[in-house]
Structures are given as structure tokens and as C-alpha cells.
Amino acid sequence: MPQLQHEARALLEQGKVDYILGFEPGTLKFSTTPLITKNKEDCARLVVNPFIANNLSVYLPKLKGRLGIVVKGCDSRSVVSLIQDNKVARDRVVIIGVPCAGIIDLDKIEQLVSRERDEIDDIVRQGDRVAITLGNGKKEFPLVSVLADNCLACETPIPKECDILLDPTDTLVTDPSAGQQRIQEVESKSVEERWAFWEKQFERCIRCYACRSVCPVCFCERCFAEETEPQWVSPAPHWQDNMSFQIIRSLHVAGRCTDCGNCERACPVNIPLRSLSKKMVDLVDELFDYKAGTDKSALPLMASYEADEAEGVFR
Amino acid sequence: MFKKIGHSEIAKLLSEWSKESTVLVPTRADGVTTWAKWDGRDVSFLDWYRNTVVPPKSFLLPMLEEMFRFQKGKDGYSLELPPSDGRKQVIFGIRPCDARALAIIDLVFREGYEDLYYVNRRNNTTLVGLACTSPYDSCFCTSLGSGPGDARGVDLMLTTAGDQLLIEEVTDKGKELTAGASGLGKAAEADLISAREAVELASRKVTRQVDLKDTDKALLANFEKAEFWEDIAAKCVSCGICTFLCPTCYCFDINDEMDRQGGARVKSWDSCQFALYTRMPMENPRVEKWRRVRQKVSHKFLFYPLSYETTGCVGCGRCIRRCPVNWDITQVLNSLTAKVA
Numbered sequence A: 001m002p003q004l005q006h007e008a009r010a011l012l013e014q015g016k017v018d019y020i021l022g023f024e025p026g027t028l029k030f031s032t033t034p035l036i037t038k039n040k041e042d043c044a045r046l047v048v049n050p051f052i053a054n055n056l057s058v059y060l061p062k063l064k065g066r067l068g069i070v071v072k073g074c075d076s077r078s079v080v081s082l083i084q085d086n087k088v089a090r091d092r093v094v095i096i097g098v099p100c101a102g103i104i105d106l107d108k109i110e111q112l113v114s115r116e117r118d119e120i121d122d123i124v125r126q127g128d129r130v131a132i133t134l135g136n137g138k139k140e141f142p143l144v145s146v147l148a149d150n151c152l153a154c155e156t157p158i159p160k161e162c163d164i165l166l167d168p169t170d171t172l173v174t175d176p177s178a179g180q181q182r183i184q185e186v187e188s189k190s191v192e193e194r195w196a197f198w199e200k201q202f203e204r205c206i207r208c209y210a211c212r213s214v215c216p217v218c219f220c221e222r223c224f225a226e227e228t229e230p231q232w233v234s235p236a237p238h239w240q241d242n243m244s245f246q247i248i249r250s251l252h253v254a255g256r257c258t259d260c261g262n263c264e265r266a267c268p269v270n271i272p273l274r275s276l277s278k279k280m281v282d283l284v285d286e287l288f289d290y291k292a293g294t295d296k297s298a299l300p301l302m303a304s305y306e307a308d309e310a311e312g313v314f315r
Numbered sequence B: 001m002f003k004k005i006g007h008s009e010i011a012k013l014l015s016e017w018s019k020e021s022t023v024l025v026p027t028r029a030d031g032v033t034t035w036a037k038w039d040g041r042d043v044s045f046l047d048w049y050r051n052t053v054v055p056p057k058s059f060l061l062p063m064l065e066e067m068f069r070f071q072k073g074k075d076g077y078s079l080e081l082p083p084s085d086g087r088k089q090v091i092f093g094i095r096p097c098d099a100r101a102l103a104i105i106d107l108v109f110r111e112g113y114e115d116l117y118y119v120n121r122r123n124n125t126t127l128v129g130l131a132c133t134s135p136y137d138s139c140f141c142t143s144l145g146s147g148p149g150d151a152r153g154v155d156l157m158l159t160t161a162g163d164q165l166l167i168e169e170v171t172d173k174g175k176e177l178t179a180g181a182s183g184l185g186k187a188a189e190a191d192l193i194s195a196r197e198a199v200e201l202a203s204r205k206v207t208r209q210v211d212l213k214d215t216d217k218a219l220l221a222n223f224e225k226a227e228f229w230e231d232i233a234a235k236c237v238s239c240g241i242c243t244f245l246c247p248t249c250y251c252f253d254i255n256d257e258m259d260r261q262g263g264a265r266v267k268s269w270d271s272c273q274f275a276l277y278t279r280m281p282m283e284n285p286r287v288e289k290w291r292r293v294r295q296k297v298s299h300k301f302l303f304y305p306l307s308y309e310t311t312g313c314v315g316c317g318r319c320i321r322r323c324p325v326n327w328d329i330t331q332v333l334n335s336l337t338a339k340v341a
């Protein structure tokens, strides 16, 4: 029995947890789906593969009891961030760490082979390459050309805060400058061009709030976007309000966002949200020398204040 | 009646229609497929288009629309309706599922109650269907009594027949578009056969299936069982993707956007999956996620069949393709009946 299935089953059997949160194969090609279960038999369906994209810590604040959760590097930092924010107690979670070898970005694969994911027969990772099968043909690409941007930029693929660390299956190949490329493209624009760029992006936002729903650190029970007194943004999807919503959200997740990439991945209309969220991660690091979710006993960035901080920041 | 047209003649046909109507075609921008006014040249969508992420309902029930403006005057408020946009629109290439979805929305906004904003647009809209040749692995229209060549919801139906497109004139509205149009030829028996074969081939590619025989019974029998629904809803994150992208979902919100002098009453998409949707001053009947998920499934597969003798789902598969956690309606439906059996 694979190690993860074994460990998870044991946790349930020994009564150490009430639920296991992991990934099982999804119903679409190359997909996985969250498995949230109390049943030890279900553990036989748990998988670890290059498609375990979701950040399962999003479920933690809402579930009761003791929770065994499967995390990648970025997700484990989200768990720590939730602990810092008192959203989940450390002794309520058993963290099962996956030494992450990177998530494959299916959008990139689709672009490389000019086929949609359901038309692709197979995607196999082999070390630092990936082989894609289309009918009788097979094409190989360097792994870095298909890994998600946030994985290319990842500094913490191996979960630090965890109770069980699984054996590595592969090693992550990073390429920080490639992971930063799309952000740099936006940054290199003039102010006017950048404004026009974001206007165009937010014109197509349908305000489905998927970006917020999948984000583990968007845990507010009532989001500012739904306040009516005062009304910060209109609930109607004018591009200006869509943009304001996302800018304010970026500020709210500052110091909590671990660049898991799930907001951008969830967006049904491909708004490059990571160009905001990762930029914020970089700013937080630069201005406050702070990396989200790396120290569970630290005060949350936005809950702490040092007198000499302000001048340099609020310009 | 049946006519046909060569691929190379399509641009000309669309140009002719563009004189009278706004012609909407599938487009792709920033990696997202949606609908936009035809640019007068490009028909390459005929090669890549399978279906759009954003459904064509957005041209009948816009994501955002001004219902009226109001202005404060000496003797109270004056209202002003938006300039009536009487312009006709042609949705070129709509898929059978999405056309059928509009027929389902008609039941609510045209037949039950007349929503003038919708009805006016609907009357000004002509649907030119395009039979599917490469359905997604998430499509399941054939389980819902439809299929890649279903012409029931459209005015004209185009089906691939070799290197031509067979045109079926389904309604009088459709005939108005073909009358006098250039480039159309008479279809021969062989074209009909070749089109039928193309549709059969496409139908065989729709492999996802649901068995709806006892679904309504199962939904009714388990309606009050919280645990049953908690299980089904466990991984749902309560975003609005499945409902906003669903071609039959029509729920909306109304807001007044104003300053001291006046403003506008705007209508925009809303979703039963949002906790705020049913929040009222005294209580919220659907605070828990499971109640909202139950609503989504029951509305489509229990309440619609009870009220209208149709499901409120057409099997387009959008909610499956775009769900960020792979909550799959077909898996849920099949598990429902399995649980009862």
C-alpha cells in the first residue's frame, strides 16, 4: 500500500483524526479532486501526483474535530498562516507533508500542443522532462515549460511544519525568473499601459468570487465586498468595482498569501491574478522582511506594528 | 427545408446578415472563449470552436444591465427607461445545448412571467445553430434527450457535410435569414446522409452518461437528510462558477447605484450558491452550504421536472469543466440513484 494511504488509514484507525483531507483522482482527465472523509476505506483512493493543485487548507476553518490534511509546501504555509490567525489550532491538525515536485499547469500544456486537455491521451513526468501523448504521437518538453508559475518560483517545496513527511517521488525543478516573467511583463508597462491592461482584464470578471472561495486566507465570514454600510464596492460587476475588489483582496491577503496559485487557477476567465498576489508577496518580503506562514508563533504581519516601520512604508 | 453553403462563403453570408443585425460569433481572447460581435473578416472559429466558456445567455440576460435611470426633481423622482435597443442580433454557431437552454429560460421569463427586458431581446434574436463535431469529455447532452445535432432550439441549423455546411431551416425566423442570401445551394440527398453521419459520429463521442430514471424520486426521498447532503456538498467551496456559467441559470440581483441626485437601477447575475443570496433581515433559510448545493441540484432535477416537465440542465458540461474542485454533477446524479437503489 502506498505510504500516504497507509499513514492516512492509520490516523483514522487509531482515532488520531476525525477526517482525512487529501486528493483522489478526479472525473476529468489529468484532474484530482479533494477527498474529505471519515471512512478509512476511502484512504485507498488517495493519490499524490503532479495534478494535486488545490490548497486543501481552505477547508480547515469550517471543519470540526481533528483533521489530517495532505499539504504541499505552499499549502503547509497556509496552514501555518491559519494557525497564526487563530483559525485553526495546531493540535487540531495532523499535517501530512508532500515533498512537492511541482504542479503541472494544464493551460501551458494545452498551449504547447494546441489541444484541449480532454483531447490529450497522456501526460507523463519523467525527471526533468514531460512526455505528452496525442494519438500515436509522443512529444517531449522540458519540465520547466509546463510547471505552474508559482511552482517555478517556489522556495519552500518541502513542507517544514508537518507531522508526517512523505518520501519524495521526484525533485522540483525551479526557474525563478520564468516564474516571475508574467509579473515582470506587467511591471515593465508604463503606468498608463498598466492601467489599460488591468482595465481590459477586469472587464471580463464575472464576479463569481471563485478566487476568494478557493483562497485559504480569505476566511472572513463576511467579506468587505458584501458590506452595504458602507458599500466598498458595488456587487454589480463593473470593471472598476471588479478591480477594486481584487486590489482590496490583495491587501487583505498580504502577509498571508503563500503564492499557492489557486486564485488564478480557479478564475474561469483567466484573469492573471497571480500578477497581483505574487507581487504582493514580493512587496511584503521587501518591505517587512516577512514570509507568510513560515513561523507559527509569529504575529500575523497585519496584526503587528513596530514604531519605526511606518515611515518607509506609507509614502 | 435544406440548403447548403461552402466554408468559403460563410464570411460573405455573415457580412450580409451584419447589415441588418449584430452578428455574434465565438471568439477567443486571453485564452477565454466567449461571444463577441463579428469583426467582419475572421471565420477561423469554424476550425477551433467547440463551445465557449461564457454561455450565449449573456446576450439575453446580460451579466450587468441598467433597468432604468432615476433623477430627483422638484416633484419627486422621474424615471427614464434605457434607450430601447431594437437592433436584431444573430447568434451564429450556438450549440444545441445552449439553444435548448434558452428555450428553458423562456419557460420562466417569457411564458410564466413576461420579463420585458428578456422578451424584447429574445424576439430580436435569431439562433443559428452549429452541430458539434468534437464534444468535450464533460458533455452529457445525450443523457438529457438531446445531442450534437439537435435542432429543436434553433432557427437555422448548420451541420457539417463533407467540406460544406448543410443548412436546415427550422423556423420562419430562420427562413428570413436564408431568404435571398447569396452563396446558398440546394442540398442533395448525399449531403443529408453525410450530415447525418457526422452527427452520429459526434454523438458517439459523448461518452459521459447519467441515468435520470429515478433521480427525482431520490431527491425527494432525501430532501431533508442533512447528512446525505453534507456528504455531497463536502468539497464545494461555494463560488459562483457553476451557476454563472450555466446556460440555464438566470438568478439575478438588483441594486440602486446612486448619488444625491439620482442614479440607475442595475440588474446583475447572482447565484444561489452564495450565502448572501437568501439572506434576509430575520433569517437565512440556506445558511449551510449543503442547503445551497441541495437547491442547485433540486432546482434542476426535481423542481423543473415538477413544474415544466423538463430538467433545468442541458448537459453542456460547463460546470464540470470549470469547477475549481471538480465537483461533478454527473457523478452526483449517478450516486444519488445508486444510493436509493
Ligand code: SF4
Binding pocket: A204, A205, A206, A207, A208, A209, A210, A211, A212, A242, A266, A267, A268, A269, A270, A271, A273
Ligand atoms: S475568479 Fe476571476 S471572474 Fe471570478 S471573481 Fe475572481 S477574478 Fe472575477
Ligand code: SF4
Binding pocket: A055, A078, A211, A214, A215, A216, A217, A218, A253, A256, A257, A258, A259, A260, A261, A262, A263, A264, A277
Ligand atoms: S491569494 Fe491566491 S495565491 Fe495567495 S493564498 Fe490566496 S489563493 Fe493562494
Ligand code: SF4
Binding pocket: B242, B245, B246, B247, B248, B249, B300, B312, B313, B314, B315, B316, B317, B318, B319, B320, B329
Ligand atoms: S447544470 Fe451544468 S451541465 Fe447542466 S446545463 Fe448547467 S452548466 Fe450545463
